[in-house]
Amino acid sequence: MADHVFNGRQGEQRFGNYLTEDIKRAKFCILGVSESIGPFANYGRVGAEFAFTSFYKQFVSWPYQDQSVDLIGNVIFKSSFPEDVHAASSLVEELDAFLLEILLAFVNSDQVPIVIGGGHNNALPIMRWAAQVKSCNTVINLDAHTDCRALNRRHSGNSFSTALSEGTITKYHAFGVHAYSLTPFMTNFMKKFNVELRTYEDYLLKNRVLLSDITRVLHDSNEAVGLEIDLDCIANMPSSAASPSGWDLDQIRAIMLQIDTQELAYIHLTEGAVISSDHERMLGRSLGYLCLDAIAIRESH
Numbered sequence: 230m231a232d233h234v235f236n237g238r239q240g241e242q243r244f245g246n247y248l249t250e251d252i253k254r255a256k257f258c259i260l261g262v263s264e265s266i267g268p269f270a271n272y273g274r275v276g277a278e279f280a281f282t283s284f285y286k287q288f289v290s291w292p293y294q295d296q297s298v299d300l301i302g303n304v305i306f307k308s309s310f311p312e313d314v315h316a317a318s319s320l321v322e323e324l325d326a327f328l329l330e331i332l333l334a335f336v337n338s339d340q341v342p343i344v345i346g347g348g349h350n351n352a353l354p355i356m357r358w359a360a361q362v363k364s365c366n367t368v369i370n371l372d373a374h375t376d377c378r379a380l381n382r383r384h385s386g387n388s389f390s391t392a393l394s395e396g397t398i399t400k401y402h403a404f405g406v407h408a409y410s411l412t413p414f415m416t417n418f419m420k421k422f423n424v425e426l427r428t429y430e431d432y433l434l435k436n437r438v439l440l441s442d443i444t445r446v447l448h449d450s451n452e453a454v455g456l457e458i459d460l461d462c463i464a465n466m467p468s469s470a471a472s473p474s475g476w477d478l479d480q481i482r483a484i485m486l487q488i489d490t491q492e493l494a495y496i497h498l499t500e501g502a503v504i505s506s507d508h509e510r511m512l513g514r515s516l517g518y519l520c521l522d523a524i525a526i527r528e529s530h
Contacts, residue, residue, distance in 0.1 A: 245289030252299040257524050258336050260344045261285065261303035264324065266310070267350030268469045268500070270317035270384035276502030277469055278306060281346030283503055283513035284520070291517065296524050301335050301342075304328065318382035321350050325383065328354035338362050343496045343520055348385035348469065349376050349459055355495055356392045359455050365494035367400040367450045368392075369443055371481065372459035373407045373429065373472060377415045385469070385500075393422045398455075402446050404439060405429045405462045405476065429462075429475065439476070440484055453494035458519065460501040466515065467508035469500045478515055485522035496523050 261281030268277055281303055304327070311317040328351055336342045336358070344355055349372075359365035370376070370389065378386040380394060392398045401424045408428040419426055425446075431437050447454055460468040464475035490496070498519055501512050 242293045243289060244291055244293050247293040248289070248300050254337075254339070255299035256297040256340060258299050258301050258340050258342045259520070260301040260331065260335075260342055262328065262344060262347030262351050263303055264306040264347045265469075265502070266306060266317045266320050266324070267348030267383075267385035268502075269311065270314045270321055270350070270382070271348075271378075271386040272314065273348075273385065273469050274502060274504065276467075276504045277346065277348050277500060279503035279509070280501035280512060280516065283501070283509045284345050284516035285513075287510070287513040287517045288520070291521075296521070298524055301331070304331065304347075314384070315382065318384055321383040321385075324350070325354045325357075329357050332358040333362070336362070341490065341493060341495060343498065343523060345498045345516055345520065346501065347499060349388055349457075349499050350383065350385040351499065352376070352388040352457055352497055353383075353391055353397075355497055356388070356397050356455060359453070359494040360397050363494045364452045365455055366398050366452065367402070367446065368398050368455040368457060369402045369404065369446055370457040370459065371405050371439075371462045371476075371484075372403060372457065373405060373461040373470065373475060374410050374459070375403050375406050375415050375419065375424075375426070376459075377403075377418050377424070379414060390418055393418075393424075400446075400450075401425070402442070403427070404442055405432065407472070407474070439480075440487055443484060443488055447488065447492045450492070453492060455494045455497070457497045457499065459499055460512075460515070463515075467502055467504060467512045469502045471502075471504075478518070482518055482522050485519055486525065490523050493523075496520075 265275040
């Protein structure tokens, strides 16, 4: 990512300057994933391949404030785009293996990876890494969807059903799922694996507090917890399955600023998608805020 271009001011160090230096054992490691084969394989829209680039363009221009962060790189899909969902699923399986290899090679147990971009299919290799390296068996997913579809082939909609079925995780907490997106298969599957499901409608009608649910899970876990934030859960956010209903960005930012990220195994910011040119800046800055909010709380300790 050395080809970044940004406007700086004399005497001010930007992330773009900082990332060219030799960084030793940063607390946080950012990894970009630029692909939309996972959402496509799930009959979704493309656009997730542009999320990390949107983030990066904003990130390098922001002032560096002594955060302990490094950039691993950006995984870019370079092959011909698949013609059908079955071909896409085969490529998703290849990506699963490749991302796990990258994380094992570049992120150690003392570091927290922040994976940005791509589809929610990438949650599976991240969870596999966290299970191997951090003994992480618990994941929180802030999402409009459960991603617990059937396991007939890989795509962005079955990362968590795969992880539960293979034993990579044993505790899955899906918060903010839109009730009208649930199918009988998902409902039965989640009951079988004791998934904690809290619909977005629960938060609208039952006086539930998202922060309380998250802090309870963190407090009850003996190991670090994985945190998934699917941008579909944020209202009017440029994302693969954008919706007018959901939390607003500042509500999710407030969560990030209040939870103790020292208790997190990883952070995954996924499903952001640039569908039209006017989405790029808003998506990029939204991802930048969430990323820096996550770093800020640990930096204060």
